[in-house]
Amino acid sequence: MVRAVSDARLLARALADPASIVGLDADGWTALLTMARAEQLIGTLAMRLDGLQMPDGVQAILADARAAAEHGRRAALWEAEMARRALSAVDCPVILLKGTAFVAAGLSAGQGRSIGDLDILVPRASLDAVEAALLAAGWEWVKPDPYDDVYYRRWMHELPPLIHRERDRMIDVHHTILPLTARITPDAAALIDGSFTLENGLRTLSPNGMLIHAAAHLFADGDLAGGLRNLWDIRCLIEEFGTDGLDMEAKRHGLSREVSRSLRIIDALFAEGTARGTDRLYIRRITARDGWGRPTRPITRLAFYVRSHWLRMPPAMLARHLWTKWRKA
């Protein structure tokens, strides 16, 4: 019995097995493209399907998506370059994270990827110097709210968000990869120590480091919105670098559970694996998107949203934080 796929498994299949799009009719293409846009994966889809037989109208839409991704890549690399210039006098390693890292290092995970803000990782001891250098070079605070600021500085894994005055682009400066209030405390120093240096002096995490970061971000930090894109990132990293030494490093950062879960879900979503137990719930959440681009499965989504805050903060703090936010709203 074959059930018509009406969630983002349609998209997952097209990415994992591009040839499977043969035989899609106009409605099928429309649903696939709309889902891809909603999941920020249309650039990736365009790269994966490049060269395959498809209607002219679809060809043109995907060509546009590729052009958009290329433009995004250029803008992201420029932000990284401007950050490099601003921080050149600060004596500390500057490590690019996420999408910008993938494109800076020319990884397959960067192909067609949509990139948002610039994320960098620096040693905690250098935070003040980094903050000062960025402010001097034209970045400004986004939200001047004292309570949020105190919360951010004490508990979060990053500075409050900064935006560049002229270019209108944001930078997030991290000193570790998970909030300090989370139950898991990765070894930031080890991540920095293991980083690779690019030609221009900026750095990226090691391949295992990038993988572990992506898994941490996906399962231990967020509510799984954008999960499909993050999973695809991880799948690309595995394809390119393999999993040598991954187990040991994940253990070191206390992220074994998250990393193994990622691998199992990738196997189930993008290969022949079968999901069991709570993995199925995660997959339900990750594929909760319909052919009109709407988020579906509201109860599952709510459960993950509440969970994500619970993971970030101890319960007493969570209650107090939500109370304060509610009072101020």
Next chain:
Amino acid sequence: MRHDFSVRIGPVGFRIGSDWRAPIAELESLYCDYPKPHDGVPDFTVRLFARRPWRRIIRPSVEIGGDYMLPEAAPLPLRQGLLAAEMAMNLQMALGARRYLLLHASAVERDGRALLMTGVSGAGKSTLATLLAAKGWRFMGDEFALLDPATGLIHAFPRLISLKNEAIAAAELAWPDARMGPLMPATPKGDIRHMVPDTRAIAAMDVPATPALLVFPRYGFQAETRSVPPAEAFVRMTQASTNYVAIGEAGFRALTGLIAAVPSVAIDYPDGASAIEQVEALWSAL
């Protein structure tokens, strides 16, 4: 979604999904002579939806969604559903169009050459385009003109003409037989009524034109014409284009090419008749 409709306007295909029948019925009626998206696959998806299930029926209010969305956008009452659909389609164009440089300008064509009129809301570009079309020019669009970076040609985007306040009466006078949408009083932008472009405009929507004149109209002043220096024209056009930055190099080449090839003229005008006279004079002097 419960109800839906697809349409192609110039080179751009849309599908509109709605929780209510009414806006879809209006779109079907007004766009009845328009073609469908290429290969049945639209370029953009728009959704008109109720935030909560009961809001579909109780004080129904239409939220706008789609491929591209603005999170703070205020919903509209159901009776302005057609306006919501048009705004949503504009938004997709403004945020998502890549193949063409989007110029915030009206356009009309004669002998294969295009006249572009650009300016802020209220400058009169919609009305002027409508009036010129009534005098024999081919109507190409009232809101967006599409500049192809590869060829330098202008492509038509003849969506429903959005007439506001006094422009409604002026257009009804110039086009007594035109098909019109419902009058929507007191929207956030004043009174609005949509007019369907004439048959010729719809039939010729896929025929591009060479840009020949760029006009910056200003309504409500004594008649006057002045040349606009290239740098000023260039800057005003980048401000008037929502996707200039997004398309990068292609946009730079296309826009500098346009400014170099085509005279830029500012006209002040007291009324429609005067504007038409000034435009015709400029056109013959080309």
Next chain:
Amino acid sequence: MSGTIFRGPLDGGLLIAPLDEFTAVYHRASGITHLLTEPAPQILAVLGEGASSLDGLLERLGRDYDLDDGTREALAARLEELVEAGLIERA
């Protein structure tokens, strides 16, 4: 400070479209369009051939572009603006 070398985009790094007394410049690396007046386009032209110091620029601009009515301070200020705009950097 007097020995600072300035570096700009090399050949092909910029698209240049003279308009009137303004020149539109598209910076390929950043995707940003700048509108520049004299002597900025000329500074970029000189640096496009190779890095130069402030004094080197002063000399080249005077010799090749007849721009010698500006002071050293004024040129330093223009260079600072170009650095902030990301068009040139200190080597």
